[in-house]
Amino acid sequence: MHHEIHGRLDADAPTLVLSSGLGGAGAFWTPQLPLLSQDYRVLVYDQLGTGHSPATLPEGYSIDDMAGELLALLDEVGIGHCHFIGHALGGLVGLKLALLRPALLDGLVLINAWSSPNPHSERCFAVRLNLLRDSGPAAYVQAQPLFLYPADWIAANSERLARDDAHALAHFPAGDNMLRRIEALLAFDIEDALPRIATPTLLIANRDDMLVPWQRSQHLAEHLPDARLELLDYGGHASSVSDGDTFNRVLLEHLARVAAPAVATA
Structure with a gap:
């Protein structure tokens, strides 16, 4: 899979692995990279079948498959310990x-994630599936911000969203x-395994995530x-984009407590 490593490369640098939704x-993590790369070694990657990691995903493709692909990548680049940060599907x-x-894993940060399907999210993803199947990718992409961002942020960022839609x-x-x-995330259910x-x-969540x-x-x-919830008032499903200042502050404060970056030496 296509991947990039940013930030510190010295042996003492704590490693962050960032997984998108x-x-x-x-x-997706571009707004966070300049901040995180100051003190950490940061790996970002395009999941198989997306971005610069072309593949044809088979029927029955699952979150287990995605985890196995990432483990293979981490083994390939020699990462044996990391703090993992995952947004939505990435959290799964x-x-x-x-x-x-x-x-x-030295630690997990899970952003608007879940452990099993719920009726509201299932309804939202059913709408997205129907748009994709019946109306095509253009309609799917046009509707996507409605699920990701607060209404006022969408209204204030129409030009940016037009560029994002085209890309x-x-x-x-x-x-x-x-x-x-989408089928893989809808099938994900690890309720029985949570105590293990x-x-x-x-856990970072947003009250206005629709x-x-x-x-x-x-x-x-x-x-x-061993989990702690940080509940944010604003930002929708993708507050790392729509309210980056608040999101970044919460994330950096947490990492400063748990990742304890050492000072890089020349």
Whole structure:
């Protein structure tokens, strides 16, 4: 898979692995990279079948497959320990990593993630699937901001969103890849396994997320053995974009407590 490593490269640098949501592209984290790369080694990647990682995803493709692909990548580049940061679908990949290889993870940050389907999110994804199947990628891309951002932010950023829409449509996953990815996240259910995930976890959720109710993060906080919930008032499903200042502050404060970056030496 296409990947990039940013920031510190010295042996003492703590490593962050950033995993994007349904879109799958590492570019989602562009607003965070200048801040994180000051103190950390940061790996971002395009998930298989998205961005610069072309592939044809098979029927039955799953979050387990996504986790296995990431483990293979981390082995390839020699990352044996990391703090994992995952947004939405990326958070599901992180939960699966914590079950498959707990020794890999020094910590988890899960942003608007979940452990099993819920009726509201299922309805939202059903609408997105129907748009994709019946109206095509252009309609899917046009509707996407409605699920990701607050209404006032959308109204204030129409020119930016027009550029984003054009880029997303030009780089839309080939064939049925997006359908397979939506099916994978809808099938994800690890409720019975939550007590076995002992990795220290920060959960970030937004009260105004209209795609994934913030109570899904509260549920994770109540059922994971070592988890803390940071509940934000504004930003929608993708507050790392729509309210980056608040999101970045919460993330950096957390990492300063748990990742303890050493001072780089010349």
